[in-house]
Amino acid sequence: MVATLMLGASASARAQGVRPYTVVGDAIPASLTGAPGDPERGLKIVTNRQVGLCLLCHSGPYPEERFQGTMAPTLAGAGTRWSEGQLRLRMVDAARISPETIMPPYYRVDGLTRVAPGFRGKTILTAEQIEDVVAYLKTLKN
Template identity: 60%
Template sequence: MARSAIDIASHLLATAIVLALPCSAGGEELRLYTVTGDSISESLTGLLGDATHGRALVLERTNTCILCHSGPFPEEKFQGDLAPNLAGSGSRWSIGQLRLRLVDASRFNPETIMPSYYRLDGLDRVATNWRGKPILSAEQIEDIVAYLATLRD
């Protein structure tokens, strides 16, 4: 069912500041973040991510990035074609926009098939062992953002 622009705007305003909630990463809580427009400008950890580790996470099949996305990964035979190619991500989107896309892609497209990697509220069809847990930690989000920001071509 399609959502109206007013419903989407209300959702964005109602969830602009996220409260701390339990997290799977060693019992830590979800970090506070503020959505401003179409981005999260501040790092979830207060630090820059590790781009090398971020690349490894993107290619790790358990995080599912390359199951849907393709990119500049010549060593990977099988890459997805359901979502945009990651090549040039750092040129197309700011670091804050990349961060919000990973945290909660549904803010850009409520019908997206991309998971919300750092959100717990309002999710449907969550497997029992993932309930109350984000898919990625704040550190992993920042590492992936750091890597995607390097993809300029």
């Protein structure tokens, strides 16, 4: 596959504190922070319904968590299905892969409509949180 290089974040996004990243194919190979994330913190983000919001739509290997979603594939095995870079792009801005996806853009502030004032100009997760979640999802092997 021919690798395509795209500059991730636009100038206005950079001004609002979104770090630039490089998309290669369907992945962002490099850490947004330049450092690996912490999978234990990632697990806490994923299962927190106010922070990660993941279990609203996804289910996962959490028998103790009630009320998991069925709108999206299970997180179980995500680390087998996807590489670290693929997971990162799917977190950052999954619409780049599939424009019709319902996966929210966790690290994008551009191209959104009527964002509530308290969230305007802010990403759903910070770069550090994205890296923690990516590090955690990598551990979800089949």
